[in-house]
Amino acid sequence: MEVVKVEKTASRGIAVAPVYLYQEPDLTPDSYAITREQAEEEQKKFADARSAVAEELEKLAGENEIFAAHLEMANDFMLQDGVNNRIAIDQKNAQIAVKETVEEFAEMFAAMEDDYMRERGADIRDIGKRLLACLKGKRLPDLGSLDAPVIVAARDLYPSDTVKLNPEFVKGIVTEEGGVTSHVSIIAKSMNIPTLVGIGGILEKLTDGETVCMDAGQGILVLAPDAATLSEYQQKKEVYESERRRLKELRNTPAVTKEGKRIFLCANVGNVEDIKKALEMNIDGVGLFRSEFLYMENSHFPTEEEQFAVYKEAAELCPKELTIRTLDIGGDKELPYFTFEKEDNPFLGWRAIRISLDMKEMFKEQLRAILRASSYGHVRIMFPMLISLEELRDAKEIVEECKKELTAEGKDFDENIELGMMMETPASVILADAFAKEADFFSIGTNDLTQYLLAVDRGNKKIADRYSYFHPAVLSAIKHIIEAGHRAGIKVGMCGEMAGDSKAVLKLLEFGLDEFSMSAGNIDYVREQILNA
Template identity: 40%
Template sequence: MARKIIGGIPVSSGVAIGKAFFLNRRKGSIKPRLAIFDAEVSKEIERLEHAILVVRQEMEEVKSKIPPELKEHEAILNSHLMILQDEKLFGRAKKIIQKQHINAEWAIEKSVFELEKIFNALDNEYIKQRIQDIHLVAEKVCAVLIGSQKTIPKISERVILLAHDLSPTDTVLLEVDKIMAFATALGGKTSHAGIMARSLQIPAVVGVEELEENIFDGELIILDGFEGKILIDPSEEELTKYTDLKYQFESYQALITRYCHLPAETIDGYQIRVFANIELFEEVTSVIDNGGEGIGLYRTEYSFLNRTDLPDEDELFEEYRDLASIMYPKPVIIRTLDIGADKVDNLFGQMEEANPALGLRGIRFCQKYKNIFRTQLRAILRAGVVGNLSIMFPMISGLHELQEVKKFYRQIQDELAKEGLDFNPDIPLGIMIELPAAVLIADLLAREVDFFSIGTNDLIQYALGIDRTNKHVSYLYQPLHPAVIRSIKHVVDAGHKAGIEVSLCGEVASDPFCVPILMGMEVDSISLTPRSIPGIKRIIRQASMEECKELLNKVLNSHDVFESNKIVRDMIFSRFPEELTFYTSLVDDKNNE
């Protein structure tokens, strides 16, 4: 048996066997806590400002040296540069120096602690995990203050890279061809280490407790990216087992990747388009590499986070234009801002909401803050000139609400026309169907738009009253619940009757146990995380519409979710045993929030 097995969060599937190589450790970076006199306050603030300037210059230099294989990650560095200008972090630290008469390192520590409390009070896991960005930037500034900036060590052989955390600066400067896998003590599903690992197609585990205390540099370890485990000093039996698993997975990945650019067409000729969900511009490369036929959901929230000001129209226009240009002629569906004021309280002040999930978010937020909505719509309309863009509105709950949004949209078009700016007046408009109210009036809503996109993540939660992140009730989160299947079927039928296309962009789209049912409903397209595309395409190409429709009818006639689960699993395991050997692991390897 291994000397010890430690666990974390799997964020990129696969197996790596090799020597451990620590990039950095937490210990050794202890920050001094010193009281200062009145006369030293201004000098201490100058120390802080100088350290911020040094880090900013370092990041700018790194940006200029980003290698081609990591060029798409420039957006992450830009977000860290914005944090350096954030008054809520370093402006707060300066005030702490002035009021409490303590040194800059201690003031930064206090400032980060206060921000961490605010972030942890939010209800969105993706937003919570952005505190890691603040930690990374704060650590870099403190390293300058205490004179402990570290140079990236030279890697002489292929290794499994371990670190307390990996910053974008670290990863850009690494020799990526010598890294077999990542493991970090910090981080979550959407941490930059995970994004980087998925982009490089290597295994990764983050949030590993006791990582730094238990592993020595040069020690042989096995990193299991399926289950999120690290085996330290493994036995011969474990080495044999994981070597075999590694070979099988790599062979399977090579097989499905080889054919991932083929259409997703069943053996009897039915074709369904397979798009990608992304939230960062840098993920475009992964979409193309994995055979994505377009982007079915571009989440635009990231551009509004980790900053002290709102993005202006030109900034958003350049982002959307570049995205549309790279993907052209493939389609890109841009979802307008789906965020609540509680997520950007640095811009709007803290808003007391007992239940933010049912509060001012999505289209409701945009209707209240029309200046933000206007800026985004103008940017999309202008970018539509160079690409195949569509616009999708989230959280629509009623017909009047949708009509008001469309009225405002037409006003924006009139503004652009009067100003003589080029824009695309014929961009297709769609809505997310994610509220039970929208399901029930899908026939009425379908007359007003060009397409539907069913967001099953929220729809299942709202329909079943389940918070899937709550460990006490998460077992009740059942995609094959009769109410969920019938709701999706109702929306698909209503859309098709009105002559519009219906897509599905929730996690159900990357679940091999659900995709055949969606095909049986004749959903026009599905949209999923890029890494999941090759496996789902392979399953579709081996299925027939006849068996998918038969499976759908059995599920629709089932009155119990446990019966539905059994019907589906029996069919899927008998038809696609090879695919499910690894693909069930990939289903859990998703970057959805």
């Protein structure tokens, strides 16, 4: 038995199942020589392999018409003649004959002008792989063919792999590469498959078909578990799953504390897909729409129309509110089409609202898009990184300007749209009372607030133990912000990591926090804490 400790949990949960090594087998053709008399035998081997592959492809073609052309290629007489001639005339064995014939066709496609045709070289190579695997008696990994529970182990999983993931059989995932924000992590989280990523060298330690136990939440993987460990994990798994079911049932209960205070439970999202997923958790809305993703995943500054289409769809999806944070780039977030000057202290540099106020035309495109979307739901605008009242006033004035333009153009928007701000700089904390008189709501961004208040870089591993939102200075600042907001009669929410930490819920409720906004995966846990508070 060996216990592997893993740092990167992509998706929580417990799993006990045999390992399915999702790894390409070695398909180098065997180099054995053949005599003239053996040619027929080799051709027969090829014919059998080809029929088996054709049968396999026929099945696939029934499910997905993309494979119709694959099937036709596998049946192609030129391919068959190519292989059979190499065996009969050149006296190559079947494996080498397949490899050479396929390469010849693949290279022919590769030499073509048309991009599309060039890529078809991959199709013929795929057929070659299937034929070789068949000839060598190897199994090609295929997530779509699973029919029993497994833990998938791979170097990494790409979108073409994850589309075939069936949570009915894939009980867990472990990968050598990838981080918690990589593609596989995002998919695993949305499918609720326990997943550990970035475990260097794990594939060498795992054996196909051997049962392992994993507790992804704790970052533990147990190889070759003994009987006692197996039953311990089986039990843990049942407890965890009944816990999940119980939490799921709680989703229909509105988040009201025992004292009767109705708390808003919202999601932090980066796009419309995130909202759709979060809606399953029965959220009140979105407390933080990170509009920067629209800018980062683009080839140009998104136009008003492009942004409007996204915000409108988001607004229509959100039941009670959609809070859009205006562009928050700079710091660690860059744009592919805009060069930021290199700064010595990017987190204290030209970022967020500072950029928006300096690039007024770009800012207006975004504000106009948000305003227009506001007639399709309850939309709120949130400004990031404010340090002075002047900044808030300037931003509000630009909103007014946009409103006037839209009115003149006869375009609809919500006249009373709320304009609020992130509370994430020490200056905003100290000036909270003054800000509360001019902002329509506060949302506490604990990630930056903690880093700025404690002067601790949150990305620096060496001082990671000093970074904590439970530090008395941070707690005191949070309390102060909430009280200042309430004195002025405005709502105070939180959209940093802390809002999704079930250990922090009681404290935040005690301070009087009105809204918790977090990544969707934490909502069930926080709801339970609120209901019991």
